[in-house]
């Protein structure tokens with residue numbers, strides 16, 4: 001009773017208008033915090049044995065945060081963002097983000113670098129990707145529109161990695177063909193730009209997109225700013241616009257589901273008519289849609305999510321362009337209940353993906369199959385002694401005790417000798 005009163009007073013002093021959390025929110029916060037701190041718990045035993053002067057924050061004792069900031073949509077220079085994955089993670093840390101999904105367009109190449117940086121800053125990374133696709137209404141194949149599908153994976157990354165990787169590679173290669181076609185149209189419009197410049201602007205190994213073509217147009221002095229490049233030439237159906245060879249949005253969602261990911265429709269507000277898109281994607285296995293932005297929850301999409309029983313998520317779609325128009329990294333206040341609902345759906349699916357990769361390794365303990373498990377593990381884990389130690393460390397930092405003790409998972413783990421659940 002006395003405690004409660006003291007609590008109330010403290011709260012009043014701090015915020016005044018801050019509303020008391022409901023029991024449901026408190027439980028959700030506890031559960032989300034436990035998940036965020038998994039890796040810290042698992043390493044706490046080792047921490048005690050080492051001189052801890054220079055240990056990264058990630059290794060420090062688990063902390064309970066009153067607010068866990070999720071940032072579920074961000075880009076780095078590995079696609080069309082402006083920051084390196086490390087710089088992005090550093091900025092996320094400065095902005096108070098605790099869980100960051102790196103969701104570059106059609107590539108996961110930035111994830112390993114993001115993970116190493118996140119390890120230093122004590123941030124949790126959700127390996128993600130934003131898949132370019134198109135949606136065509138059945139009665140009118142001419143009215144295709146671009147649809148972006150966000151995919152979120154377990155710390156182990158996608159299952160069936162080769163298939164997934166090939167799927168993304170096809171999209172990226174299609175982008176080269178598309179960029180070349182845009183250049184040839186610009187040439188005909190007497191606004192020539194050089195292919196080398198587009199490639200240089202995109203950066204090494206990055207598939208060129210419309211933004212890179214726009215920047216080349218600006219550099220060549222054909223337009224005054226990027227907006228003009230899009231308004232005059234590159235808008236959907238514009239004189240220099242070219243269609244890519246992207247998969248259908250349904251195929252993208254099915255690929256995410258098949259590879260152990262959570263599929264989420266990005267920025268539905270960019271769609272002409274989101275209703276048929278959501279309906280069709282739900283049938284393909286869609287798990288959620290973006291509903292939250294830095295300016296709050298958008299009621300119309302929230303209703304749409306309710307109508308189809310989908311998760312309500314969102315992120316800033318941060319690119320690091322700068323300027324006032326851009327929402328800052330971590331600026332979307334995803335409510336703790338939304339984060340909790342997300343993890344409730346995601347964790348069993350991720351658990352399954354991890355299990356599938358373990359089974360592959362059990363069947364054939366090859367280096368390649370070990371790589372399927374450790375693809376996105378930090379160096380601190382993969383430099384440890386034996387393969388068994390490595391797998392053990394991975395599992396302990398990815399899964400809760402309950403998840404590991406689940407009968408289904410136990411059957412798999414018990415076949416891996418010397419893997420201890422502690």
Ligand SMILES: [Zn+2]
Pocket residue numbers: 130148266267
């Ligand atoms: Zn997008």
Ligand SMILES: [Zn+2]
Pocket residue numbers: 073074075130266317
């Ligand atoms: Zn995006």
